[in-house]
Protein backbone atom coordinates (compact mmCIF):
# COMPACT_ATOMS: atom_id res chain seq x y z
CA UNK A 1 0.00 0.00 0.00
CA UNK A 2 1.18 3.56 -0.66
CA UNK A 3 3.02 5.34 2.08
CA UNK A 4 1.58 8.71 3.04
CA UNK A 5 4.10 11.13 4.50
CA UNK A 6 3.23 13.62 7.21
CA UNK A 7 5.12 15.88 9.60
CA UNK A 8 3.35 14.35 12.61
CA UNK A 9 1.09 11.39 13.33
CA UNK A 10 -1.25 11.64 16.32
CA UNK A 11 -2.64 8.40 17.74
CA UNK A 12 -6.03 9.08 19.34
CA UNK A 13 -8.66 11.60 18.34
CA UNK A 14 -9.70 12.54 21.84
CA UNK A 15 -9.34 15.83 23.66
CA UNK A 16 -5.53 15.91 23.78
CA UNK A 17 -4.92 14.48 20.31
CA UNK A 18 -7.28 16.90 18.53
CA UNK A 19 -5.87 19.87 20.43
CA UNK A 20 -2.31 18.89 19.52
CA UNK A 21 -3.24 18.37 15.87
CA UNK A 22 -4.90 21.80 15.71
CA UNK A 23 -1.90 23.58 17.21
CA UNK A 24 0.52 21.79 14.89
CA UNK A 25 -1.70 22.21 11.82
CA UNK A 26 -2.02 25.95 12.49
CA UNK A 27 1.78 26.14 12.29
CA UNK A 28 1.66 24.66 8.80
CA UNK A 29 2.60 21.11 9.71
CA UNK A 30 1.00 18.23 7.85
CA UNK A 31 -0.73 16.25 10.57
CA UNK A 32 -2.76 13.04 10.52
CA UNK A 33 -4.90 11.93 13.49
CA UNK A 34 -5.45 8.17 13.64
CA UNK A 35 -8.55 7.18 15.62
CA UNK A 36 -9.68 3.58 15.87
CA UNK A 37 -13.26 4.36 16.98
CA UNK A 38 -15.88 5.26 14.41
CA UNK A 39 -15.85 8.90 15.54
CA UNK A 40 -13.54 11.23 17.41
CA UNK A 41 -14.09 12.63 20.89
CA UNK A 42 -16.39 9.98 22.29
CA UNK A 43 -15.42 10.81 25.87
CA UNK A 44 -16.02 14.48 25.21
CA UNK A 45 -19.51 13.57 23.99
CA UNK A 46 -20.38 11.59 27.12
CA UNK A 47 -18.67 13.96 29.54
CA UNK A 48 -20.40 16.20 32.03
CA UNK A 49 -23.68 14.35 31.56
CA UNK A 50 -23.67 15.28 27.84
CA UNK A 51 -22.78 18.93 28.49
CA UNK A 52 -18.99 18.58 28.78
CA UNK A 53 -17.40 20.24 31.79
CA UNK A 54 -14.69 21.49 29.46
CA UNK A 55 -12.50 23.38 31.93
CA UNK A 56 -12.23 24.80 35.40
CA UNK A 57 -11.39 28.48 35.85
CA UNK A 58 -9.68 27.72 39.15
CA UNK A 59 -7.20 25.24 37.65
CA UNK A 60 -3.88 25.04 39.49
CA UNK A 61 -1.23 22.29 39.60
CA UNK A 62 -2.60 21.39 43.06
CA UNK A 63 -5.67 19.93 41.34
CA UNK A 64 -3.63 17.08 39.84
CA UNK A 65 -2.19 13.79 41.06
CA UNK A 66 1.18 12.70 39.70
CA UNK A 67 4.34 11.10 41.03
CA UNK A 68 5.94 14.43 40.07
CA UNK A 69 3.50 17.21 41.06
CA UNK A 70 5.68 19.83 39.32
CA UNK A 71 5.48 18.24 35.87
CA UNK A 72 2.10 19.71 34.87
CA UNK A 73 3.03 23.29 35.84
CA UNK A 74 4.66 24.45 32.62
CA UNK A 75 1.93 23.27 30.22
CA UNK A 76 -0.89 24.48 32.49
CA UNK A 77 0.74 27.90 32.82
CA UNK A 78 1.17 28.31 29.07
CA UNK A 79 -2.34 27.15 28.07
CA UNK A 80 -4.82 28.31 30.66
CA UNK A 81 -8.60 27.84 30.92
CA UNK A 82 -8.93 31.35 29.42
CA UNK A 83 -7.21 30.24 26.22
CA UNK A 84 -9.74 27.45 25.80
CA UNK A 85 -12.64 29.74 26.75
CA UNK A 86 -11.47 32.13 24.01
CA UNK A 87 -11.85 29.32 21.46
CA UNK A 88 -15.27 28.32 22.83
CA UNK A 89 -16.45 31.95 22.63
CA UNK A 90 -15.05 32.37 19.13
CA UNK A 91 -17.22 29.42 18.07
CA UNK A 92 -20.21 31.04 19.78
CA UNK A 93 -20.79 28.11 22.10
CA UNK A 94 -22.89 29.18 25.07
CA UNK A 95 -21.68 28.00 28.47
CA UNK A 96 -22.24 28.55 32.16
CA UNK A 97 -20.45 28.04 35.46
CA UNK A 98 -22.15 25.32 37.44
CA UNK A 99 -20.16 25.53 40.66
CA UNK A 100 -16.58 25.88 41.86
CA UNK A 101 -15.30 27.24 38.53
CA UNK A 102 -16.67 24.31 36.51
CA UNK A 103 -17.69 25.45 32.99
CA UNK A 104 -20.31 23.43 31.08
CA UNK A 105 -21.91 23.88 27.65
CA UNK A 106 -25.46 25.23 27.88
CA UNK A 107 -26.55 22.90 25.10
CA UNK A 108 -24.43 19.87 24.29
CA UNK A 109 -20.93 18.36 24.33
CA UNK A 110 -21.42 17.81 20.59
CA UNK A 111 -20.62 21.50 20.09
CA UNK A 112 -17.14 21.05 21.61
CA UNK A 113 -16.39 18.12 19.28
CA UNK A 114 -17.77 20.12 16.34
CA UNK A 115 -15.55 23.06 17.30
CA UNK A 116 -12.44 20.85 17.46
CA UNK A 117 -13.24 19.25 14.11
CA UNK A 118 -13.86 22.66 12.50
CA UNK A 119 -10.51 23.85 13.87
CA UNK A 120 -8.85 20.69 12.50
CA UNK A 121 -10.34 21.33 9.10
CA UNK A 122 -9.25 24.97 9.10
CA UNK A 123 -5.74 23.88 10.06
CA UNK A 124 -5.63 21.27 7.29
CA UNK A 125 -5.46 18.31 9.69
CA UNK A 126 -6.37 14.91 8.25
CA UNK A 127 -8.55 12.83 10.59
CA UNK A 128 -8.84 9.10 9.96
CA UNK A 129 -11.59 7.40 11.97
CA UNK A 130 -12.28 3.63 12.17
CA UNK A 131 -8.57 3.31 11.49
CA UNK A 132 -6.78 0.62 13.45
CA UNK A 133 -3.04 0.46 13.90
CA UNK A 134 -1.48 -2.87 13.02
CA UNK A 135 2.14 -2.01 13.72
CA UNK A 136 4.46 0.83 14.69
CA UNK A 137 7.99 0.93 13.38
CA UNK A 138 10.79 3.30 14.19
CA UNK A 139 13.25 3.47 11.31
CA UNK A 140 16.97 4.19 11.48
CA UNK A 141 16.38 7.64 9.99
CA UNK A 142 14.28 8.45 13.11
CA UNK A 143 10.96 8.35 11.29
CA UNK A 144 7.91 6.49 12.61
CA UNK A 145 5.86 4.31 10.28
CA UNK A 146 2.36 3.15 11.14
CA UNK A 147 0.76 0.26 9.32
CA UNK A 148 -2.95 0.92 9.61
CA UNK A 149 -6.19 -0.47 8.23
CA UNK A 150 -6.23 2.66 5.98
CA UNK A 151 -2.69 2.26 4.68
CA UNK A 152 0.85 3.07 5.71
CA UNK A 153 1.62 6.43 7.29
CA UNK A 154 5.02 7.90 8.03
CA UNK A 155 6.31 10.93 9.93
CA UNK A 156 9.31 12.11 11.92
CA UNK A 157 7.06 12.71 14.95
CA UNK A 158 4.60 10.37 16.68
CA UNK A 159 2.25 11.76 19.32
CA UNK A 160 0.59 9.22 21.60
CA UNK A 161 -2.78 10.59 22.75
CA UNK A 162 -4.61 7.31 23.20
CA UNK A 163 -5.99 8.12 26.67
CA UNK A 164 -6.50 5.86 29.67
CA UNK A 165 -8.27 2.58 30.35
CA UNK A 166 -11.58 3.86 31.65
CA UNK A 167 -14.80 3.03 29.79
CA UNK A 168 -13.46 0.38 27.39
CA UNK A 169 -16.79 0.45 25.54
CA UNK A 170 -15.90 4.00 24.36
CA UNK A 171 -12.65 2.98 22.64
CA UNK A 172 -10.26 3.03 25.61
CA UNK A 173 -7.24 0.82 25.11
CA UNK A 174 -3.86 0.10 26.66
CA UNK A 175 -2.19 1.03 23.37
CA UNK A 176 -0.27 4.03 24.70
CA UNK A 177 1.05 2.21 27.76
CA UNK A 178 2.18 -0.78 25.66
CA UNK A 179 3.87 1.49 23.13
CA UNK A 180 5.60 3.46 25.91
CA UNK A 181 7.00 0.25 27.43
CA UNK A 182 8.12 -0.96 24.03
CA UNK A 183 10.15 2.22 23.58
CA UNK A 184 11.77 1.78 26.99
CA UNK A 185 9.53 4.10 29.01
CA UNK A 186 8.40 3.29 32.55
CA UNK A 187 4.67 3.17 33.13
CA UNK A 188 3.68 3.89 36.72
CA UNK A 189 1.03 1.56 38.19
CA UNK A 190 -2.41 2.09 36.67
CA UNK A 191 -5.66 2.18 38.64
CA UNK A 192 -9.14 3.55 38.29
CA UNK A 193 -9.75 7.07 39.60
CA UNK A 194 -12.84 9.25 40.06
CA UNK A 195 -14.73 6.02 40.60
CA UNK A 196 -17.49 4.81 42.95
CA UNK A 197 -16.33 2.71 45.89
CA UNK A 198 -17.82 -0.68 46.74
CA UNK A 199 -18.64 -2.01 50.21
CA UNK A 200 -18.91 -5.60 51.29
CA UNK A 201 -19.95 -7.75 54.25
CA UNK A 202 -21.41 -5.95 57.24
CA UNK A 203 -20.31 -2.60 55.84
CA UNK A 204 -22.55 -3.13 52.86
CA UNK A 205 -25.38 -4.46 55.04
CA UNK A 206 -25.25 -1.27 57.08
CA UNK A 207 -25.71 0.89 54.00
CA UNK A 208 -27.81 -1.41 51.83
CA UNK A 209 -31.18 0.01 52.82
CA UNK A 210 -29.95 3.53 52.21
CA UNK A 211 -29.54 3.17 48.44
CA UNK A 212 -30.51 6.48 46.83
CA UNK A 213 -29.84 8.63 49.89
CA UNK A 214 -27.60 11.65 49.23
CA UNK A 215 -26.02 13.88 51.86
CA UNK A 216 -23.20 16.42 52.15
CA UNK A 217 -20.02 15.04 53.72
CA UNK A 218 -16.35 15.78 53.95
CA UNK A 219 -14.49 12.67 52.79
CA UNK A 220 -10.90 12.40 54.07
CA UNK A 221 -8.10 10.03 53.08
CA UNK A 222 -4.31 10.21 53.00
CA UNK A 223 -4.18 13.90 53.84
CA UNK A 224 -6.80 14.99 51.28
CA UNK A 225 -10.33 16.16 52.02
CA UNK A 226 -13.30 16.89 49.74
CA UNK A 227 -16.56 18.41 50.87
CA UNK A 228 -19.45 17.62 48.55
CA UNK A 229 -22.35 15.22 48.14
CA UNK A 230 -22.11 11.49 48.89
CA UNK A 231 -24.62 9.15 47.33
CA UNK A 232 -25.35 5.69 48.68
CA UNK A 233 -25.74 3.19 45.82
CA UNK A 234 -26.92 -0.41 45.84
CA UNK A 235 -23.30 -1.66 45.78
CA UNK A 236 -21.50 1.03 47.73
CA UNK A 237 -21.04 4.78 47.67
CA UNK A 238 -20.64 7.40 45.00
CA UNK A 239 -21.32 11.11 44.45
CA UNK A 240 -18.74 13.88 43.90
CA UNK A 241 -17.16 13.70 47.39
CA UNK A 242 -16.52 9.97 47.00
CA UNK A 243 -15.37 10.15 43.36
CA UNK A 244 -12.85 12.82 44.35
CA UNK A 245 -11.47 10.95 47.36
CA UNK A 246 -11.40 7.65 45.42
CA UNK A 247 -8.33 8.92 43.54
CA UNK A 248 -6.48 9.16 46.85
CA UNK A 249 -7.72 5.82 48.25
CA UNK A 250 -6.34 2.33 47.83
CA UNK A 251 -7.64 -0.86 49.45
CA UNK A 252 -6.76 -0.91 53.13
CA UNK A 253 -6.39 2.88 53.42
CA UNK A 254 -8.21 4.67 56.20
CA UNK A 255 -11.19 6.60 54.81
CA UNK A 256 -13.19 8.88 57.11
CA UNK A 257 -16.35 10.91 56.68
CA UNK A 258 -17.37 14.07 58.45
CA UNK A 259 -21.16 13.83 58.44
CA UNK A 260 -21.57 17.42 59.62
CA UNK A 261 -19.29 19.27 57.17
CA UNK A 262 -18.57 22.82 58.16
CA UNK A 263 -19.59 22.20 61.79
CA UNK A 264 -17.53 21.28 64.79
CA UNK A 265 -19.53 18.20 65.82
CA UNK A 266 -18.84 18.58 69.54
CA UNK A 267 -19.80 22.28 69.56
CA UNK A 268 -22.88 21.40 67.56
CA UNK A 269 -23.98 18.71 70.03
CA UNK A 270 -23.25 20.94 73.02
CA UNK A 271 -25.23 23.77 71.44
CA UNK A 272 -28.23 21.52 70.93
CA UNK A 273 -27.91 20.19 74.48
CA UNK A 274 -27.96 23.72 75.84
CA UNK A 275 -30.70 25.05 73.59
CA UNK A 276 -33.00 22.00 73.33
CA UNK A 277 -32.39 19.84 76.40
CA UNK A 278 -35.70 17.98 76.10
CA UNK A 279 -35.31 17.04 72.41
CA UNK A 280 -34.28 13.46 71.55
CA UNK A 281 -30.86 12.99 69.95
CA UNK A 282 -32.47 11.25 66.99
CA UNK A 283 -34.67 14.24 66.27
CA UNK A 284 -31.66 16.54 66.39
CA UNK A 285 -29.76 14.31 63.95
CA UNK A 286 -32.73 14.02 61.61
CA UNK A 287 -32.70 17.78 61.21
CA UNK A 288 -29.03 17.72 60.17
CA UNK A 289 -29.07 14.88 57.65
CA UNK A 290 -31.55 12.80 55.61
CA UNK A 291 -34.00 11.02 57.90
CA UNK A 292 -33.18 7.51 56.66
CA UNK A 293 -29.47 8.08 57.16
CA UNK A 294 -29.96 9.49 60.67
CA UNK A 295 -32.19 6.55 61.54
CA UNK A 296 -29.59 4.01 60.38
CA UNK A 297 -26.82 5.89 62.17
CA UNK A 298 -28.80 5.65 65.39
CA UNK A 299 -29.67 1.96 64.90
CA UNK A 300 -26.11 0.86 64.29
CA UNK A 301 -23.67 3.35 65.70
CA UNK A 302 -25.62 4.66 68.68
CA UNK A 303 -26.87 1.39 70.17
CA UNK A 304 -29.34 0.88 72.98
CA UNK A 305 -31.80 3.62 73.78
CA UNK A 306 -29.25 6.40 73.31
CA UNK A 307 -30.85 7.83 70.23
CA UNK A 308 -34.14 8.27 72.05
CA UNK A 309 -32.71 9.96 75.11
CA UNK A 310 -33.28 13.69 75.50
CA UNK A 311 -30.16 15.72 74.90
CA UNK A 312 -29.90 16.77 78.56
CA UNK A 313 -29.14 13.18 79.65
CA UNK A 314 -25.79 12.91 77.82
CA UNK A 315 -22.60 13.32 79.80
CA UNK A 316 -19.73 15.37 78.31
CA UNK A 317 -17.85 12.11 77.64
CA UNK A 318 -20.84 10.65 75.79
CA UNK A 319 -21.17 13.81 73.71
CA UNK A 320 -17.50 13.54 72.83
CA UNK A 321 -17.91 9.91 71.73
CA UNK A 322 -20.89 10.87 69.61
CA UNK A 323 -19.02 13.79 68.09
CA UNK A 324 -16.33 11.33 67.00
CA UNK A 325 -18.90 9.15 65.23
CA UNK A 326 -20.29 12.21 63.44
CA UNK A 327 -17.01 13.89 62.48
CA UNK A 328 -14.71 10.93 61.99
CA UNK A 329 -16.97 8.19 60.71
CA UNK A 330 -14.87 5.24 59.44
CA UNK A 331 -15.96 4.02 56.05
CA UNK A 332 -14.54 0.61 55.19
CA UNK A 333 -14.60 0.28 51.39
CA UNK A 334 -13.68 -3.03 49.79
CA UNK A 335 -12.75 -1.81 46.32
CA UNK A 336 -13.81 0.37 43.40
CA UNK A 337 -16.23 -0.14 40.54
CA UNK A 338 -13.17 -0.26 38.27
CA UNK A 339 -12.56 0.99 34.74
CA UNK A 340 -16.13 0.20 33.68
CA UNK A 341 -17.35 3.37 35.40
CA UNK A 342 -14.16 5.25 36.32
CA UNK A 343 -13.75 8.70 34.78
CA UNK A 344 -9.98 8.49 34.68
CA UNK A 345 -6.92 6.25 34.93
CA UNK A 346 -4.36 7.14 37.57
CA UNK A 347 -0.69 6.48 36.89
CA UNK A 348 0.67 6.15 33.36
CA UNK A 349 3.76 7.14 31.41
CA UNK A 350 6.39 8.28 33.90
CA UNK A 351 6.86 12.04 33.62
CA UNK A 352 10.53 11.69 34.61
CA UNK A 353 11.23 10.56 31.05
CA UNK A 354 9.28 13.37 29.34
CA UNK A 355 9.99 17.06 28.80
CA UNK A 356 7.45 19.09 30.79
CA UNK A 357 7.71 21.88 28.22
CA UNK A 358 7.12 19.85 25.05
CA UNK A 359 5.88 16.41 26.26
CA UNK A 360 8.61 14.84 24.11
CA UNK A 361 10.25 11.63 25.22
CA UNK A 362 13.73 12.08 26.67
CA UNK A 363 14.53 8.58 25.40
CA UNK A 364 13.24 8.65 21.81
CA UNK A 365 13.42 11.96 19.91
CA UNK A 366 10.21 12.62 18.00
CA UNK A 367 8.01 10.56 20.33
CA UNK A 368 5.48 12.51 22.42
CA UNK A 369 2.92 11.54 25.09
CA UNK A 370 -0.01 13.81 25.96
CA UNK A 371 -3.29 13.73 27.88
CA UNK A 372 -4.45 10.98 30.17
CA UNK A 373 -1.86 8.40 29.08
CA UNK A 374 0.69 10.47 31.02
CA UNK A 375 0.96 10.15 34.80
CA UNK A 376 -1.03 13.34 35.42
CA UNK A 377 -4.62 12.98 36.63
CA UNK A 378 -6.97 15.78 37.56
CA UNK A 379 -9.72 16.10 40.12
CA UNK A 380 -13.35 15.98 39.12
CA UNK A 381 -14.55 19.31 37.72
CA UNK A 382 -13.08 20.04 34.30
CA UNK A 383 -9.43 19.63 35.31
CA UNK A 384 -8.86 16.53 33.18
CA UNK A 385 -9.92 18.26 29.98
CA UNK A 386 -7.79 21.26 30.90
CA UNK A 387 -4.78 18.94 31.17
CA UNK A 388 -5.67 17.35 27.82
CA UNK A 389 -5.91 20.79 26.12
CA UNK A 390 -2.75 22.13 27.80
CA UNK A 391 -0.54 19.08 27.17
CA UNK A 392 -1.90 18.82 23.61
CA UNK A 393 -1.08 22.45 22.98
CA UNK A 394 2.40 22.04 24.50
CA UNK A 395 3.24 19.21 22.10
CA UNK A 396 1.45 20.81 19.14
CA UNK A 397 3.50 23.99 19.39
CA UNK A 398 6.76 22.09 19.93
CA UNK A 399 6.57 19.49 17.17
Ligand SMILES: Cc1cc2nc3c(=O)[nH]c(=O)nc-3n(C[C@H](O)[C@H](O)[C@H](O)COP(=O)(O)OP(=O)(O)OC[C@H]3O[C@@H](n4cnc5c(N)ncnc54)[C@H](O)[C@@H]3O)c2cc1C
Pocket residue numbers: 011012013014015016017034035036037040041042043044046047048049052053054055131132133161162163164166167170171172173174175176342343344370371372373381382383384385386388
Ligand atom coordinates in the same frame (compact mmCIF):
# COMPACT_ATOMS: atom_id res chain seq x y z
C1 LIG B 1 -17.97 9.32 31.72
C2 LIG B 1 -16.85 10.30 31.73
C3 LIG B 1 -17.12 11.64 31.93
C4 LIG B 1 -16.08 12.57 32.00
N1 LIG B 1 -16.39 13.88 32.20
C5 LIG B 1 -15.39 14.79 32.25
C6 LIG B 1 -15.68 16.16 32.38
O1 LIG B 1 -16.85 16.58 32.38
N2 LIG B 1 -14.64 17.03 32.49
C7 LIG B 1 -13.32 16.62 32.45
O2 LIG B 1 -12.42 17.45 32.55
N3 LIG B 1 -13.03 15.31 32.26
C8 LIG B 1 -14.02 14.40 32.16
N4 LIG B 1 -13.71 13.09 31.96
C9 LIG B 1 -12.29 12.71 31.78
C10 LIG B 1 -11.87 13.07 30.35
O3 LIG B 1 -12.81 12.55 29.44
C11 LIG B 1 -10.49 12.51 30.02
O4 LIG B 1 -9.57 12.83 31.02
C12 LIG B 1 -10.00 13.08 28.68
O5 LIG B 1 -10.90 12.69 27.67
C13 LIG B 1 -8.60 12.58 28.36
O6 LIG B 1 -8.26 13.03 27.08
P1 LIG B 1 -7.29 12.18 26.14
O7 LIG B 1 -7.30 12.85 24.83
O8 LIG B 1 -6.01 11.94 26.83
O9 LIG B 1 -8.00 10.76 26.05
P2 LIG B 1 -9.40 10.40 25.35
O10 LIG B 1 -10.28 11.59 25.32
O11 LIG B 1 -9.85 9.18 26.05
O12 LIG B 1 -8.99 10.07 23.86
C14 LIG B 1 -8.22 8.96 23.52
C15 LIG B 1 -8.59 8.55 22.13
O13 LIG B 1 -7.68 7.57 21.66
C16 LIG B 1 -8.40 6.57 20.97
N5 LIG B 1 -7.59 5.36 20.96
C17 LIG B 1 -7.32 4.54 22.01
N6 LIG B 1 -6.55 3.51 21.59
C18 LIG B 1 -6.33 3.71 20.28
C19 LIG B 1 -5.62 2.97 19.29
N7 LIG B 1 -4.99 1.84 19.58
N8 LIG B 1 -5.61 3.43 18.02
C20 LIG B 1 -6.26 4.57 17.69
N9 LIG B 1 -6.96 5.30 18.59
C21 LIG B 1 -6.99 4.88 19.86
C22 LIG B 1 -9.69 6.46 21.75
O14 LIG B 1 -10.72 5.85 21.01
C23 LIG B 1 -9.98 7.92 22.06
O15 LIG B 1 -10.72 8.55 21.05
C24 LIG B 1 -14.74 12.15 31.86
C25 LIG B 1 -14.47 10.80 31.63
C26 LIG B 1 -15.51 9.89 31.55
C27 LIG B 1 -15.18 8.46 31.28
